[in-house]
Amino acid sequence: MASPPTACRLAVLLLGVLCSATAVAAARYAPADNHLLACGAEAPAVLPDGRRFVPDSGCASTRLRSPAPTLSSAAPPGSTPPPSPLHASARVFSCRASYDLAVRRRGHHILRLHFYPFGPALSASRFHVGAGGLLLLHNFTASSPVVKEFILPVDSDVVVLTFVPDSGSTAFINAIELLSAPEEIVGDIGTLVTSGGAAQIDGLSSQVFETLYRITIAGRKVTPFNDTLWRTWVNDADFLVGTDSANYKVWSFSGRIAYPKGSRQMTREVAPDNVYSSARSVKPGANVTWGFPVPAGSRYLVRMHFCDIVSKALYELYFNIYINGNLAVKDFDLSSSTGFLAYPYYIDFIVDVEGEGMLKLAIGGLKQSRSDEVSGILNALEIMRMNKTSGGMDGNFPIALDMEYGVSKGIGEFARSLLCGFIFAGLFVALVMLVLRLRTELRNNGTAWSWKPMDSGEGKLAKAYQLVPSKADY
Ligand SMILES: *[C@@H]1O[C@H](CO)[C@@H](O)[C@H](O)[C@H]1NC(C)=O
Ligand SMILES: *[C@@H]1O[C@H](CO)[C@@H](O)[C@H](O)[C@H]1NC(C)=O
Ligand SMILES: *[C@@H]1O[C@H](CO)[C@@H](O)[C@H](O)[C@H]1NC(C)=O
Numbered sequence: 001m002a003s004p005p006t007a008c009r010l011a012v013l014l015l016g017v018l019c020s021a022t023a024v025a026a027a028r029y030a031p032a033d034n035h036l037l038a039c040g041a042e043a044p045a046v047l048p049d050g051r052r053f054v055p056d057s058g059c060a061s062t063r064l065r066s067p068a069p070t071l072s073s074a075a076p077p078g079s080t081p082p083p084s085p086l087h088a089s090a091r092v093f094s095c096r097a098s099y100d101l102a103v104r105r106r107g108h109h110i111l112r113l114h115f116y117p118f119g120p121a122l123s124a125s126r127f128h129v130g131a132g133g134l135l136l137l138h139n140f141t142a143s144s145p146v147v148k149e150f151i152l153p154v155d156s157d158v159v160v161l162t163f164v165p166d167s168g169s170t171a172f173i174n175a176i177e178l179l180s181a182p183e184e185i186v187g188d189i190g191t192l193v194t195s196g197g198a199a200q201i202d203g204l205s206s207q208v209f210e211t212l213y214r215i216t217i218a219g220r221k222v223t224p225f226n227d228t229l230w231r232t233w234v235n236d237a238d239f240l241v242g243t244d245s246a247n248y249k250v251w252s253f254s255g256r257i258a259y260p261k262g263s264r265q266m267t268r269e270v271a272p273d274n275v276y277s278s279a280r281s282v283k284p285g286a287n288v289t290w291g292f293p294v295p296a297g298s299r300y301l302v303r304m305h306f307c308d309i310v311s312k313a314l315y316e317l318y319f320n321i322y323i324n325g326n327l328a329v330k331d332f333d334l335s336s337s338t339g340f341l342a343y344p345y346y347i348d349f350i351v352d353v354e355g356e357g358m359l360k361l362a363i364g365g366l367k368q369s370r371s372d373e374v375s376g377i378l379n380a381l382e383i384m385r386m387n388k389t390s391g392g393m394d395g396n397f398p399i400a401l402d403m404e405y406g407v408s409k410g411i412g413e414f415a416r417s418l419l420c421g422f423i424f425a426g427l428f429v430a431l432v433m434l435v436l437r438l439r440t441e442l443r444n445n446g447t448a449w450s451w452k453p454m455d456s457g458e459g460k461l462a463k464a465y466q467l468v469p470s471k472a473d474y
């Protein structure tokens with residue numbers, strides 16, 4: 001029998017455990033809107049990060065509208081177990097179709113579109129994707145698996161996500177994520193960097209962003225499992241250009257990353273601790289440069305993340321920041337901006353990329369730094385493309401994105417859906433034949449569908465399907 005003090009201690013202990021459990025639960029970001037759709041799937045798909053993607057048919061907060069039946073397609077038989085359960089199925093559209101995704105809380109949302117072309121028919125499809133009347137992907141083909149991420153301001157109670165096949169083609173999608181973004185991840189003010197200098201501009205919060213690169217500097221890849229917004233951060237080594245390894249040092253930090261108390265701008269949602277716990281430093285009098293291929297003729301947001309995990313005391317780092325050879329910040333003093341070591345900080349730069357289609361970012365160590373070894377650092381990078389017009393990421397194209405609500409359709413609409421029906425039937429027969437042929441080929445040639453990491457040019461986030469010969473017998 002426990003004596004009263006022991007019972008008391010036990011109660012306190014239990015209370016403590018309960019409290020810390022609640023604190024952990026509260027620390028996890030809970031988006032007000034969180035649509036996770038496994039398109040064309042028959043059963044929910046559960047990811048290693050614990051998220052559950054539900055089939056896109058028969059979901060209360062989502063409605064799929066299409067004038068013609070859509071096709072749910074499964075990965076061809078004989079394919080090796082796909083690395084993600086989301087790769088197993090797709091929905092294929094022969095005509096313009098839309099998903100209506102209900103919005104509970106207006107504001108910025110993160111939209112992720114997963115494309116895993118598991119057959120030649122899907123890799124050849126050419127289509128357009130729009131959301132909220134803005135064309136996100138124009139004449140898009142996914143010849144290798146890719147996730148397209150957008151951050152959009154939402155000012156309505158529904159996000160209409162529309163797929164429009166290019167003439168004579170089809171459209172497809174494997175999975176959709178639409179979740180509320182914490183407001184602090186999108187700022188309104190940025191520093192526009194041009195050859196004429198750097199100047200502050202505002203109005204960023206009304207723009208649409210497409211994520212092209214999300215990089216953790218000198219760190220291990222961070223997967224959605226370790227990111228409260230289920231982002232992926234990849235290592236920077238492949239993007240270092242013309243940089244002598246004598247000019248930099250690689251750092252990793254096992255201490256605690258601190259966040260300014262009560263700050264609404266700098267929270268754990270901006271980037272996970274894992275990303276801030278590593279860095280590359282530059283020595284005085286040298287540059288460390290990274291180069292990222294990007295589509296020319298667009299405006300970009302470059303978010304540079306800094307967290308001083310290298311200094312023993314404040315005011316040891318002084319460095320310059322260059323964007324495409326232009327001085328963006330002179331004599332940057334991180335300590336004055338944060339006031340503490342191991343405090344995260346970021347700067348949003350805006351830059352227009354013309355001709356060469358390359359974004360070159362550099363940190364340059366200054367000779368007057370305290371240390372003769374370390375003068376500046378960079379911990380992480382995000383590169384986002386901004387929309388060109390209010391009509392689309394790539395500009396304005398005459399593609400009808402809105403679909404009428406309701407059942408009253410004119411005779412034209414009826415004729416179109418009839419036509420779509422025929423195309424659909426043809427498509428279905430073609431797919432069945434393809435699957436059958438593939439099966440025979442697999443049997444005859446001993447060829448297997450397998451996975452190989454490949455640089456698809458999509459920010460190295462993607463892996464690609466390749467048809468490689470194997471000895472496996474089916
Ligand atoms: C899409 O690209 C194809 C091939 O380049 C072209 O034939 C077609 O007209 C384009 N469609 C649109 C709507 O731009
Ligand atoms: C998550 O982060 C921890 C700490 O860095 C690491 O040990 C673990 O392997 C990561 N898990 C995944 C699934 O990436
Ligand atoms: C660092 O890069 C900037 C911008 O390209 C250049 O002006 C400067 O001369 C470089 N410094 C060194 C030491 O190479």
Ligand SMILES: *[C@@H]1O[C@H](CO)[C@@H](O)[C@H](O)[C@H]1NC(C)=O
Nearest residue numbers: 134206207208387388389390
């Ligand atoms: C981008 O789209 C938003 C929302 O439609 C619009 O307010 C903004 O003006 C657009 N940006 C440009 C540069 O046209």
